Amino acid sequence: MYALQKLLWDVRKDPALAERFRAEADAVLDEYGIEGAERAAMRSLDFKTLYERGANPYLLYFCALQIGVDRADYYARLRGEAS
Template identity: 60%
Template sequence: MYSVHKLLWDIRRDPSVKDRYMRDSGAVLDEYGIEDEFRDHLQQLDFKSMYEKGINPYLLYFCAIQLEVDRAEYYARIRGEK
């Protein structure tokens, strides 16, 4: 779980990580050693599942903003509407 939190933090704080993630999420997930269900959740931007598995909601929200997910879209996803 630490690697997921680290990636979310880095996407928020480092524009180069965000840009690389937007271009090739798989390569960035490999770099951070993220596998299994969290890999799928991150590639699908499944914020609800990540939240339910204990990912910090603050990091989720601000990462979503950096990944250009609109606020209304984020809240719809976190409620499981999309």
């Protein structure tokens, strides 16, 4: 979980990293060593699963905004209403 929290923090603070994540998510996830369910959830922007697995909600929200997910879509995804 630490690697995921670190990624969320870094994306939130670094627009260039957010852009790289949008363009090549697998490469960024590899750099952070994110595997398994967290990797699948980040690739599909499954914020509900990430939240349920213990991702910090503050970091999750601001990371989502930084990678271009609008607020309404973020909350719909968090509720499991969108994918």
